[in-house]
Amino acid sequence: MTLLAIKDLSRHFSSGGRDVTALNEVSLTLSAGETLGLVGASGSGKSTLARILMRLIPADKGTIRFEDEDWLALSGAELRRRRAKMQMVFQDVLGAFNPRATVASVLDDPLRIHGIAPKAGRPKEIAALLDRVGLPAGYTTRSIREVSGGQRQRIAIARAIATRPSLIVLDEAVSALDVSIRGKILELLVELQEERGIAYLFVSHDLAVLRAVSHRIAVMDAGRLVESGTARQVIETPRSPAARALIAAVPRLVTGMPEK
Numbered sequence: 252m253t254l255l256a257i258k259d260l261s262r263h264f265s266s267g268g269r270d271v272t273a274l275n276e277v278s279l280t281l282s283a284g285e286t287l288g289l290v291g292a293s294g295s296g297k298s299t300l301a302r303i304l305m306r307l308i309p310a311d312k313g314t315i316r317f318e319d320e321d322w323l324a325l326s327g328a329e330l331r332r333r334r335a336k337m338q339m340v341f342q343d344v345l346g347a348f349n350p351r352a353t354v355a356s357v358l359d360d361p362l363r364i365h366g367i368a369p370k371a372g373r374p375k376e377i378a379a380l381l382d383r384v385g386l387p388a389g390y391t392t393r394s395i396r397e398v399s400g401g402q403r404q405r406i407a408i409a410r411a412i413a414t415r416p417s418l419i420v421l422d423e424a425v426s427a428l429d430v431s432i433r434g435k436i437l438e439l440l441v442e443l444q445e446e447r448g449i450a451y452l453f454v455s456h457d458l459a460v461l462r463a464v465s466h467r468i469a470v471m472d473a474g475r476l477v478e479s480g481t482a483r484q485v486i487e488t489p490r491s492p493a494a495r496a497l498i499a500a501v502p503r504l505v506t507g508m509p510e511k
């Protein structure tokens with residue numbers, strides 16, 4: 252089932268007398284429970300796409316259908332309600348949280364705002380969320396600032412799944428983590444997908460990360476989507492110069508391809 256269909260999405264920016272076409276008629280689809288890796292060099296338009304999708308900035312033109320609705324036409328209370336179904340995890344999680352917040356309050360907010368659990372039931376729900384992402388229940392009273400980067404990313408994932416989304420947009424969500432911690436977070440994401448059928452739009456400049464989690468990979472270059480295919484097709488037989496350049500930058504990427 253098609254969960255998300257982006258069609259001819261364009262966006263330009265003008266700043267300091269410079270006009271940049273950040274997105275140039277980008278189209279892509281994502282099925283329920285699928286992971287699409289979105290890769291491209293710095294400045295290719297990945298974050299712009301993610302930000303339009305999350306309704307953080309408007310598009311100049313194009314359409315987005317999400318769960319069979321005209322996503323860009325939603326506004327006000329209806330948009331707030333529907334946002335439960337599309338969540339995001341950023342690279343800079345600390346920047347996305349109130350730095351004075353406790354872990355409990357970070358997880359209480361979505362449960363309260365989206366009416367997922369009544370007040371009396373929320374502590375239990377929060378404990379279950381923490382448990383699911385591999386953190387002890389005792390973490391509730393900690394400040395979001397005092398936990399490690401990997402733990403904070405687990406909390407961001409717990410917050411994202413709290414509202415029972417069908418899609419999570421991950422924007423460089425593991426890029427700042429040490430390799431061993433990154434692997435554990437990727438494992439957690441794959442488990443959650445298998446358990447709950449969540450689709451991921453996994454934005455990264457790192458093909459090694461995308462190879463590990465993506466069913467399909469789409470390649471962006473200077474605002475355009477220049478290539479897409481199964482992870483194996485794109486990595487083993489890239490067609491575009493942009494894909495070839497990204498692959499050449501990661502030693503042993505092709506020989507390390509898992510059997511699928």
Ligand SMILES: Nc1ncnc2c1ncn2[C@@H]1O[C@H](COP(=O)(O)OP(=O)(O)OP(=O)(O)O)[C@@H](O)[C@H]1O
Pocket residue numbers: 264265266271272273291292293294295296297298299300456
């Ligand atoms: N608010 C803005 N004002 C002006 N230009 C912008 C703005 N946001 C993005 N751009 C420009 O749009 C282009 C695409 O940027 P975008 O951040 O989407 O790329 P990206 O692929 O996510 O890059 P990175 O991997 O470095 O985050 C770049 O040329 C960038 O400078």
